Amino acid sequence: MSPPDGSGRGRPRDESREQAILDAALELLVEVGYERMSMVAVASRARASKATIYRRWPCKDQMVVEALRRRAPEAHVPADTGSLREDLAAEVRLMAEVVSGPDGAMLVGVLRAASESPQLAAVIQANVLQHKTEMGSCLMQRAVERGELADIVDAAPLMEVILAMIFMRLLVTGEPLDDAFVEHVVDEVALPLLAGRSGRLAESSNT
Amino acid sequence: MSPPDGSGRGRPRDESREQAILDAALELLVEVGYERMSMVAVASRARASKATIYRRWPCKDQMVVEALRRRAPEAHVPADTGSLREDLAAEVRLMAEVVSGPDGAMLVGVLRAASESPQLAAVIQANVLQHKTEMGSCLMQRAVERGELADIVDAAPLMEVILAMIFMRLLVTGEPLDDAFVEHVVDEVALPLLAGRSGRLAESSNT
Numbered sequence: 001m002s003p004p005d006g007s008g009r010g011r012p013r014d015e016s017r018e019q020a021i022l023d024a025a026l027e028l029l030v031e032v033g034y035e036r037m038s039m040v041a042v043a044s045r046a047r048a049s050k051a052t053i054y055r056r057w058p059c060k061d062q063m064v065v066e067a068l069r070r071r072a073p074e075a076h077v078p079a080d081t082g083s084l085r086e087d088l089a090a091e092v093r094l095m096a097e098v099v100s101g102p103d104g105a106m107l108v109g110v111l112r113a114a115s116e117s118p119q120l121a122a123v124i125q126a127n128v129l130q131h132k133t134e135m136g137s138c139l140m141q142r143a144v145e146r147g148e149l150a151d152i153v154d155a156a157p158l159m160e161v162i163l164a165m166i167f168m169r170l171l172v173t174g175e176p177l178d179d180a181f182v183e184h185v186v187d188e189v190a191l192p193l194l195a196g197r198s199g200r201l202a203e204s205s206n207t
Numbered sequence: 208m209s210p211p212d213g214s215g216r217g218r219p220r221d222e223s224r225e226q227a228i229l230d231a232a233l234e235l236l237v238e239v240g241y242e243r244m245s246m247v248a249v250a251s252r253a254r255a256s257k258a259t260i261y262r263r264w265p266c267k268d269q270m271v272v273e274a275l276r277r278r279a280p281e282a283h284v285p286a287d288t289g290s291l292r293e294d295l296a297a298e299v300r301l302m303a304e305v306v307s308g309p310d311g312a313m314l315v316g317v318l319r320a321a322s323e324s325p326q327l328a329a330v331i332q333a334n335v336l337q338h339k340t341e342m343g344s345c346l347m348q349r350a351v352e353r354g355e356l357a358d359i360v361d362a363a364p365l366m367e368v369i370l371a372m373i374f375m376r377l378l379v380t381g382e383p384l385d386d387a388f389v390e391h392v393v394d395e396v397a398l399p400l401l402a403g404r405s406g407r408l409a410e411s412s413n414t
Contacts, residue, residue: 164371196399
C-alpha cells in the first residue's frame with residue numbers, strides 16, 4: 001500500500017541506512033585508500049545493494065564528499081563575537097576540536113589516503129579549503145564593517161596557513177591543539193598576516 | 208699490532224660503513240615505525256655487529272638524528288642575495304627541492320613515523336624546526352641591517368608557517384612545490400607576516 005501521494009520517491013530516505021553506507025565508505029577509504037575503495041566493497045561492508053548505492057551516489061567522489069561533509073561540524077555562520085580576534089579564535093578552536101575529536105583518527109586516515117590520490121586530494125581541496133575560505137571572507141567582511149581592518153583581503157592564504165598549522169601538529173609534530181595553540185595561531189600568525197596584507201589592523205593586537 | 212699512538216679510536220672511521228648503517232636505520236624507521244625499529248634490526252639489515260653500532264650511537268635517537276642530518280642539505284649559511292624577498296625565496300626553494308627530491312619519499316615516511324611517536328616527533332621538532340628558526344633569524348638580521356625591516360622579529364612562527372605550508376602540500380593536497388608555490392609563500396604569506404609583525408617592510412613588496 002503506497003502512501004496517497006503515490007510515490008516511492010516521496011518516501012523519506014532511510015537516514016540511518018544512508019549513514020551506514022557513508023560510514024562504510026570512510027572506513028574503507030582509510031583502510032585501503034581511494035583507488036582501491038570500490039562501490040562494490042562499500043555495498044558489501046554496509047550490507048546494501050549496489051543498486052541502492054548507485055541510485056544515491058552515481059560516483060565515488062560524491063559519496064566521499066558527502067561522507068566527509070556529514071562528519072564536518074554543522075555548516076555554520078561563524079560566531080560574531082564582536083571582534084576579529086575572537087571570531088578568528090572561535091574558528092581555529094572549532095577546527096582544532098574537530099580534528100582532535102572522535103573523528104580525528106578517521107580524518108588523519110583520509111588525509112593520508114589523499115596524499116596518495118591526486119583525485120581525492122582535489123576533491124578535499126575544492127570542498128574543505130574553499131569552504132574555509134568562504135568562512136574566512138565572512139569574518140573579514142565583518143571586520144571591515146566594524147572598522148577593524150582597513151581593506152578586505154583575500155582570505156585564501158590565511159585559511160591555507162591556519163589549516164597547514166593544524167595539519168602540521170596533527171600529522172607531524174603531534175603537539176597539542178589546545179588553547180595555547182589557538183592563541184599562537186591567532187596572535188602570532190593570523191592577525192599579523194592580516195595586518196601586513198590589509199592596511200593594518202585599526203585596533204592593533206600586540207605591537 | 209696497534210698503531211704507535213696506541214688507540215683503536217684514532218683510526219679513521221669507515222665512512223661508507225657508517226653510511227650503510229644510517230641508511231638501514233632510515234629504511235627500517237619508514238618500514239616499521241620508530242617504536243619497533245630496534246638497534247638489533249638495524250645491525251642485521253646493515254650486516255654490522257651490534258657492538259659496532261652501540262659504540263658509535265649509544266641510543267636510537269642519536270642514530271636517527273644523525274641519519275636525518277646527513278640527508279639534509281649541507282648546513283649552509285643562507286644565500287645573501289641582497290634582498291629579504293630573494294633570501295626567503297632561496298630558502299623556501301631549497302626546502303621545497305629537498306622534500307621533492309630523491310629523499311622526499313623517505314622524508315614522508317619519517318614524518319608519518321613521527322606522527323605516531325611523540326619521542327621521534329620531539330627529536331625532529333628540536334632539530335629541524337630549531338635549525339630552520341636559526342636560519343630565519345639570520346635572514347631577518349640581515350634585512351634589519353639593510354634597512355628592509357624596521358625591527359627584528361621572532362623567526363619561529365615564520366619558519367613554522369613555511370614548513371607547515373610545505374608539509375600540507377607534501378602530505379595532504381599533493382600540489383606541486385614549484386616556483387609558483389615559492390612565490391605564493393614568499394609574497395602572500397612570509398613578507399606580509401613579517402610586515403605585520405615588524406614595523407612594516409621599509410621596501411614594501413606589493414601593497
